[in-house]
Amino acid sequence: MTRYAYLGPEGTFTQMALHAWRPAQGQEQTPFGSVDGALAALRERQIDAAVVPIENSVEGGVSATLDALASGDPLIVTGEVLVPITFVLAARAGTTLADIRAVGTHSHAWAQVRGWAQQHLPDAGYVPALSTAAAAADVAAGSGGYEAAVCAPVAAQNHGLSVLAEDIGDMAQAVTRFVVVSRPEWLPRPTGRDKTTVVLFQRSDRAGGLVELLEQLSTRGINMTRLDSRPTRESMGSYCFSIDLEGHVADERVGEALMGLRRVCAEVRFVGSYPAANGREVSIDPLTSDDAFAEARDWLDRLRVTGG
């Protein structure tokens, strides 16, 4: 039985992602109060895999996840899940919009409803919560210092809260991407529809650093689907780059690109190759296919042995 951790408590969007990945039967699914807590439990072998948010179509990268994957004992992504995001404003029965002085929710959720809040609750303050469902639980308990929560409909229902407004996200098509994280003990097999995540640390002694890194991808026809720069926290101006690229480490062109990155970077942290949630086949330029690389390598091997 696989033991899964997720950003809880029950009723978070992360729990929905876990249910979409693996329905609850036959799984142990343990909520953790934070991304750091879930990933620490994974590193300490208390659980086998963790589902955590990594990227939202409106607010971008989830720093807690990007940073936890970029440092500490290595972990790898073994899968990803896309969840459409729909928010409600929930409060205890009898509360009206006029009663609301403050609203609690996760910072990424607040970023997605800011426009709505400005229009309908211009005087209400915002209080950050560990998750949307934790905010709903606080409202139900009368703790947290806010009268309403921005959360998923299921979290309002779990806590017997009234829904004061539905579909309050500023962008109707908002989607959050979640990753399934494991210890680096196995690798999903290539499917032709894969993604690879790496974190690149620049050398301090090289000019034009980012261009040099991206060239390693472009000359091998590799498409990059995400780039986040994060401070390394070591000194002012020191950043690393967390990137997703199309393809699997087993693909020749991805392997060659990783070798190139290893030469020009101070450090390359491999964070996994896994099937892409959109299921789209990666389009490959024939000049960078596995066959093209194999033919070129055979040619070089012959040159080195016989000179022709």
Ligand SMILES: O=C(O)C(=O)C[C@]1(C(=O)O)C=C[C@@H](O)C=C1
């Ligand atoms: O608070 C939750 O419900 C979460 O699962 C976290 C989270 C996030 O980190 O982006 C997930 C999806 C939504 O975009 C808002 C919050």
